[in-house]
Amino acid sequence: MSATSAASSRDYHGHIWPTRFVSYFHVYGRSGGLKFFGGTRASTPRSAILVCALAFFFLAEPVWADPFRVVAIGASNTSGWTVSSEHTYPHVLEQMLRSKGYDVQITNAGRPFDTTAGMLGRLDSAVSDKTNLVILQPGANDRRFFVSPERRAANIAEMKHHLQSRRIPVVVFDPVFPEDYYSFDRIHFTAEAHARIAAELMPEVIKQLERTKAPQKAARLRALGKH
Template sequence: MRRQAAMMAIGMVASGSLAACGSEPAPQPTPTASATASTGAAAVTGPERRILTFGDSLFAGYGLGEGESYPARLEAALRARGINAQITNASVSGDTTQAGLQRLAFTLRQQDDYDLAVVELGGNDLLRQLPPQQTRDNLDAILRGLQERDIPVLLMGMRAPPNLGAEYQRSFDAIYPDLAREYDAALVPFFLESVYNRPQLIQPDRVHPTAEGIDTMVAATVDAVAAAVPPTE
């Protein structure tokens, strides 16, 4: 049963990456702020907390309507808690960690005074069965680039399926907790934990979460995000 669940998880991530990558390569995006009004978030007071979400199709909102992506729903959930969150979603469907690293500098040239960066990458590396060391090196460089700009990080972890072999699985699964410790970053150990084995929360492509699935993921992770936002002085 555990093996089957793990396979469902990687199938959800990897197959989604294939679907997202089937079209022409996406151009370098200009980061866009989440539309708070469309999520129904209540107005809050207090200092603005600028958050960058930097990931792949799981953050980009593949197959969802406006205001239904994870970053948009996360912003609403944070604001409902009284956190004056303004989320900039700079995510691209199909991105590997290498692709993310290649566009990080462009993203930060648009704005680099974020209070927090939420990094969600690695599922497409699993799809391509890229060497775990390559994934680690790319994520290390991304976190280092954010650290150099004094931007705290929350890292969204991924897990490898057992069919890739025990050694591969051990090497890949260690990446996220190791880097979180090295860079003193907050960590969600497995970003898909709340939905990967609940098909009713997955779109007909059997890959991406539905809008309800996104809300489930937000409910499961908003505490970690809120805790990772640095306190105001």
Template sequence: MLRAFTYGAWGALSKAIVLTGVLAVAPAAAEPVEIVALGDSLTEGYGLPIQDGLVPQLTEWLAARGHDVRVVNAGVSGDTTAGGLSRAAWSLGPGTDAMIVALGGNDLLRGIDPAFSRRNLDGILQVAQEAGVEVLLVGMQAPGNYGPDYKAAFDAMYPELAERYDALLVPSFFDGLREPGAEPAAPADLARFMQADGIHPNREGVARIVAALGPAVERLIDRAAAD
């Protein structure tokens, strides 16, 4: 009896030791990829219920495609590229893996010199680079009434900075509001996707923007996961 008891006790103990070893070497559950969305009212979700804004809709879009991701809403209404630069560093936490930068619309509305906007965006990308954070830069296009020189300088800063910092690029925040391959839509054609102010997208407009932006964000996630 003593021998049987001893053998049984040892067997139970040995199984416990093996199980403990397995648990010790089992990989920890992967943390979700954290993306900070640095932007203005377009990012913040101005004029919309929280769940209809860009960040919640983008998070839902990514989750539906199997991505374990946390998107932090760092959009501030009225923010310019200067405001974005002033808070870029403290917007990035220790767990931040990537950043979406969508700024410049308010610079346009205020007619700010594109050279100034460019320096600010350059500074934001430097902050991300120093933090080891991958970036998706979302551009804007100036309207023609600013004059050809202003438009050329403003439109060029996004692709040129993306190339300089090896950042991903979406040429225009509003790309999703026109049919693939179509010319930029006239304001009247976009009205059904916009709120009454004609500046901010409505729920359907945000959904279309997310659908166009989403594949680039997936590439951003792949880059962040590879680092």
């Protein structure tokens, strides 16, 4: 449909519409996709609606987009020893983020008794190329298996370097945990500790998520601006 005069326009059904001066798009649906041609001239309410729909298409978050994928690597305190799977910090963190409207999928790749050497050895199998972020919680098994602090630090550094070479950001979460984080065995986290860890990690995950989405939003804005 196109404008026929400055005062009115007729669509392909023969209906006459009052015109307004708005940016317009001609859209041609073909097997090869959509073609857009823009300008400023008189247009009808129907074409104004089309412009709004196109703007929404480019600027809104696409509902079919993949979720932001996170993999949590660690030992038994990641996998959830002494607590149920829904109380582990990866699961709690995922639920917290979803409650804030973030489309996030967190895979729990914790393995009981694992060391930093074990995590390094299984890193590629645990972290697919579609992963957007890795949370690395190295745990304390190195100390229990007489691995030196230097070797532990070197393994962590190698994991970071390897993930960065794959262009996958990594958050190393390795603080000195307070005594009240631990359960009766003095080794494993309580459910309350898992919830507190999830809350501590949440701002960093959101920052990485927004950093990843920013170029996608900018690309949609550029695409809209061209037309």
